Amino acid sequence: MNSRAGAATRESAAPAPAEASTEPPLMLRARGVRKSFGPLEVLRGIDMDVAAGEVVVLLGPSGSGKSTFLRCINHLETPDGGSIHVAGRLIGFRAQGGRVHHLRPREVTRQRRDIGMVFQHFNLFPHQTVLQNVIEAPVGVLRRPKAEARKRAHGLLARVGLSDKADAYPRQLSGGQQQRVAIARALAMQPKLMLFDEPTSALDPELVGEVLATMRDLAQDGLTMVVVTHEISFAKEAADRVVFMDEGRVLESGPPSVLDRPSNPRTRAFLRRFL
């Protein structure tokens, strides 16, 4: 463990010299992230900083590359250029002797433990109960003792308001309940950074509120979050900062008050649809 932590700081020292030491420490630092699918340029140089404890809401029209950017952060997609650091560690690559190398799959897998992700379609494991879903990774990946993992899982389920559903199967739950289980499952890994990709877009309108309330609680508890959502109300209430993306670029970014008077005409046009 110790030598690994040492290696991590050495790695991060090279590409992130000055910013890494500013306070509060940066949890996410993306610079010039580029990604294409064949001829389609989806990300054209994304810069983004997220401080520890900060909640950033990512807005933008469909197809603007928001999901792709989130998936680059935990290396579900391999970026074509630029760099992403999470908690000071370069994600997916290793800078060594002036050259950059791809990490082995096993090393990428290890890096993902610190980054939680919540999906639009929940992606719960349907063959496992709620409790099994939540303890699967802590027990299987982090090698936590089962009893301890179970105790923590019950605590997390209480936190998302589902104490009584531990033994239910995902199919027996409503969409809102499933998404809250998915949040508990991600939190069980004690991630440093949580990514939410349109967590309420697949829900019936009356179920959106319970998921947003859970996320608001997490934000208040100081979890670092990057949230892609179309829920402007959530951005206004819970975000420290909002970032607008369009066609693979960041158009505008600032405190939630920019939602009321955006300066970029395209941001204005996008927001008008939600008013």
Place this chain on the structure above:
Amino acid sequence: MATAQPPGARDEPEGGEGGGVASAVGAGRPEGAEGAQAAGRTGEEGALAGTPASGDGDTEPGAGTGASTGDGSGSGSGGAEIDVAGAAAVRHPLRWLAVAVLAVLAAQLFHFLFTNPNFEWGTVGSYFTARIIGEGIATTIELTVVAMLIGILLGVLIAVGRMSPNPVLRAVCGAYVWFFRGVPVLVQLVFWYNMSALLPRVSVGVPFGPEFASGQTNHLITPLLAAILGLGLNEAAYMAEIVRGGLLGVDPGQTEASDALGMSRARSLRRIVLPQAMRFIVPPTGSQVINMLKATSLVSVIALSDLLYTVQSIYNRTFETVPLLIVACLWYLVMTSVLYVGQSFIERYYARGATRNAPQSFWDFALFRRRRAPAGPDARAQDTRDPEEPA
């Protein structure tokens, strides 16, 4: 369109009912000119009653079709409410005709079976439970089990290899499937059996270098091993395709979720993807077991005493060919029947929640049983959403 609706139906329930019945009869018959006229008359009455809907209902002879819709709305809105409880079942006279035909054919078959002396049923009976036949059955079962185990284990590995990100592994596994599916299993069996002709000695050592151990191929590859290799390696190619299909059937979001949780590829396969793929893998694997049981009879060509080879070796001596072949047939049927029953249990288990009501079985039909309740408590639990929702 609105032409032939018996408009009286809406305004005057009594008249409408009468018209409705008349037109229903007409619509039911292909040569329903009469009925159509009847319907037309009803329409006329309606028109006289002052409904604005249609004056031309009476002039069109083809009003029969329209009349049938008029019938539905007429009887539905007028008079007492309909209650579908206790409705008479649809009759299937053709099915009973088919049963009658089959019964005659079956009677003929039984007549043939029991009156033809060449069947030598007495001989069949005496061999059916003979000890030597039992040994042949044991070999057949043993071969089936071992070859299937090899097929399943190797098949899973090959399926995973074919979906690996490693291109070399993908190519090797693809070539395996191509080869073993492309060569008839009978040829493979004979080939393994004759391996010593190709490779008189086998040895373990450094390629082109020193040898650590070696032996005669003939001693190493016994008929039993040749049979196991031939059947098992061939089966692995088919199982690989079945498993691969199952893995592809699992929502890719499941892999993504396990990736995002930091699971290794192997772990996510074992814990998340494979268990879900079982739903697609188990039913065809059941058919493979049944096929394998029958395919083991091919090993009689390499003189391995399975069920078929055992009866062959007996009738080569005694010339009781037909009764001994019948003994083999009966035993194969017994074994496959047991497997069919097992398979249907397994399929029902893995189809839980996939369908709501199973099609009526033959026995339900034959024994006049009503269709069973659509879903057991288990199936229902899968559909139920919990209404209680802590806000």
